[in-house]
Amino acid sequence: MPLLAGCSGVEVINALTPAGQTQAFDSIAYGELPRQRLDIYRPQGADGHAPVVVFLYGGTWREGERQDYRFVGRALASRGIVTVVADYRLYPEVRYPDFVEDSARVLAWSHRHIDQYGGDPHRLFVMGHSAGAYNAAMVALDPRWLAAQSLSPDILAGWIGLAGPYDFLPITNEDARPVFDWPHTSSDTQPINHVSDRSPPALLMASHRDTTVNPIRNTAGMARALRAHGVAVTEDYADRTSHVTLIASLAWPLRWLGPVLDDIDTFVHDTPPRTNTGADNAQ
Template identity: 45%
Template sequence: MKILIALLAVALLAGAALLVAIRTNGPAVLNALDRVTGGSRDVALVARTTYGEHPAQKLRIYAPADAAGPLPVFVFVHGGSWSWGDPDDYDFVARAIAPAGFVTVLAGYRLGEDGRYPAMLEDTAAAIAEAARLAPQYGGDPARIVIAGHSAGAYNVVQVALEERWLAASGVRPAGVIGLSGPYDFYPFDRPSGEAAFGSVGAGPESQPVNHARADAPPMLLVHGEQDTLVKPRNTRVLAAALDQLGAPVETLLYDSFDHNAPLISLASPWRGSRDVDDAVIAFAQRHTEVSVPVQAQTP
């Protein structure tokens, strides 16, 4: 009995240590754990490319093995308070999404001083446009694109989807937008990350997604944890209410026990499958990118 209790204690300590490591070292730890516990899931990296001269302006394109195309495209933008992060640490997102039948693109953008507003939005829009341009080369359909992001990345994708000027030049209209733990209404800037990325360049209310809600916005899925103290869940509630009031299609998933990173962690093994975040994200993306087959009239 003592041995069993000791083993249980060790397992609990190991689990707690792992969660601390994930919170401390972030996506790189999560990515490594996903590879070990989840395997490749028959997902292959098919392209490493760039969309600009800055080192952070890179795309990583993944595709499911032996999939018959053209497939819808899922573009994911990482978080990191607009100051850190690398798409090369987010392979686990591709391994979560691509097996469901998506060409999956992980996008980077300029960070820190180089990425101050509106540079992060310029880059996100350019990355989406380049993903659409390249999609046919890797079995993707540029007319069926879902864009998604976590935290700062959720801000990026939601803002470029709502403020029409960002994607107007490319002609890309996302079929759906997914935000995980995103900040959508945080002006005036009262946190160091917001002040550095937005306040330092004099950005104002125009920088807030909630102020660009419109009736013809792409369908949105907004996911948030009620225990998120970094980006309060009111951000999701306020944006969802603004969209809903205008008649725009919006869905929310609010999890009582989730903190800021839990929606993202839920896309990685071994958590993938034990929570319903991945199922909800995939179902939303599939629903809004499915191909409508015209009904043929019966001949008399």
């Protein structure tokens, strides 16, 4: 779903979310293709010890632009977090699993290069909203995607899902069906089927008012699955938000909707660094 259902709303919340004491680095390539680009937002004075969040936006894997989410980068950077906001390829240019592969490439690039921007690669998190939360969950839970980058999910200190679809078969969303080749969609596409004892800690957030992605089946269900494997998980619901305003509440004018930014801040800063940084055989 497009953020706030129109560019004018995005422009307003971006304009009203101050950059403050942050710096931005725009249009950095993490791959060779046009949509394989990312922006970095960092707190001024970041010295290599700052935690890092890689953010992946939603849009039913059909739409979205990283520039629409400047407010996310600025909000997190204002809390001392180096933030990567990335584009990835979309339908109909690609179908599953290409956007998951792009997400793994973003994480691999961040793991290997974010120290140049003041971030600590041992304090690396992946975060997504809606379809982006699906991407985040897949790279955090299913080792094959980072394995293609000579890495593993052990590089992650944790992952953050906002209103994510983690268990959505049979596919009822008409826009999502061709993305996943419905009705031939394999259960292997579902993040909930990749939870294991080695999964990184998670912060899962949703709204009880969400009519787009069922929070009981998806957020609560994922939380149960993680806990059943002994994985630390924080589960929060922001009752005044909708599916879209859950992420929009990071913008300065909408923070009254709920403590979403505060909860992310607390999770990121309170989660210990990952001690096992995963295989990295790249030269």
